[in-house]
Amino acid sequence: MSSSPDLIELVSPHGRARVSRQGAQVLDAQLQGRPLLWLSPLALFEAGKAIRGGVPICFPWFGKHPAGLPAHGFARNHDWNLLEQRADRVCFELRDDPRSRALWPFAFRLTLAITLDSRLHFDFRVENRDTQSFDFSYALHSYFAVGDCRECSLDGLAGRLRREVGHVTTPQPGSIALALPIDANFESAPDPLALHDGDRTIEIAAEGMRSAVVWNPGAAAETVADIGRHWPEYVCVERGNIGAATVTLLPGETHRAGMDLGWYEKGR
Numbered sequence: 001m002s003s004s005p006d007l008i009e010l011v012s013p014h015g016r017a018r019v020s021r022q023g024a025q026v027l028d029a030q031l032q033g034r035p036l037l038w039l040s041p042l043a044l045f046e047a048g049k050a051i052r053g054g055v056p057i058c059f060p061w062f063g064k065h066p067a068g069l070p071a072h073g074f075a076r077n078h079d080w081n082l083l084e085q086r087a088d089r090v091c092f093e094l095r096d097d098p099r100s101r102a103l104w105p106f107a108f109r110l111t112l113a114i115t116l117d118s119r120l121h122f123d124f125r126v127e128n129r130d131t132q133s134f135d136f137s138y139a140l141h142s143y144f145a146v147g148d149c150r151e152c153s154l155d156g157l158a159g160r161l162r163r164e165v166g167h168v169t170t171p172q173p174g175s176i177a178l179a180l181p182i183d184a185n186f187e188s189a190p191d192p193l194a195l196h197d198g199d200r201t202i203e204i205a206a207e208g209m210r211s212a213v214v215w216n217p218g219a220a221a222e223t224v225a226d227i228g229r230h231w232p233e234y235v236c237v238e239r240g241n242i243g244a245a246t247v248t249l250l251p252g253e254t255h256r257a258g259m260d261l262g263w264y265e266k267g268r
């Protein structure tokens with residue numbers, strides 16, 4: 001990918017990250033010399049289309065829309081305004097405009113501040129600027145860079161209700177082994193999650209985001225144009241508020257939430 005004014009590079013003594021103004025999307029990040037987030041080598045950079053990798057923001061709905069509107073909402077496809085930029089921090093906003101109102105008829109303001117220190121922090125706010133209340137769901141859809149997803153496992157969701165199309169909803173019995181494909185929603189997942197990737201553990205902590213989604217399509221993604229043979233290189237573990245955790249905001253109210261990503265060596 002060539003450098004462009006729409007691409008911002010964050011640098012700290014602990015690592016670096018690249019952020020796209022489209023979607024206020026972190027595209028990739030390295031911490032302590034190792035990749036934390038995965039950007040597909042086959043990612044297509046087409047204006048207004050979702051970029052495969054990093055941390056897209058799904059808003060104001062999550063997943064497929066019942067009326068066929070764009071999956072995961074529009075926030076990831078729109079250019080956000082740059083509010084603040086420092087070496088290790090960037091802050092963006094997205095406000096409603098005629099394009100957003102054609103899809104979701106509300107006045108709103110989102111802000112996303114991304115800070116890189118020894119971890120990667122996201123501070124996400126949604127403000128209702130309308131005269132009526134609205135509901136929304138959202139997720140910070142992180143693609144983590146792993147050695148081989150089939151050898152990874154995820155801890156932190158044991159006992160939480162696991163919802164998956166075509167499966168009975170039951171409590172998650174223990175660790176999730178990512179050797180098998182999964183596309184599961186956990187509407188309540190209050191604890192930090194631990195993604196085990198070989199000799200390291202990636203920690204995914206959130207505040208004010210009750211839900212988690214785990215998506216690992218396995219070999220079925222071979223036919224997806226912007227994933228192809230690279231499917232073993234990532235695991236998606238998302239945090240947000242979806243389903244029963246959908247947020248309602250009255251006029252003038254603001255929803256605040258955060259996510260914090262990092263990794264440590266096993267047996268530290």
Ligand SMILES: O=P(O)(O)OC[C@H]1O[C@@H](O)[C@H](O)[C@@H](O)[C@@H]1O
Nearest residue numbers: 050063071072141183213215238
């Ligand atoms: O291809 P998209 O729109 O980015 O979605 C990717 C995946 O995103 C996940 O969050 C969903 O749970 C999956 O069902 C979906 O396939």
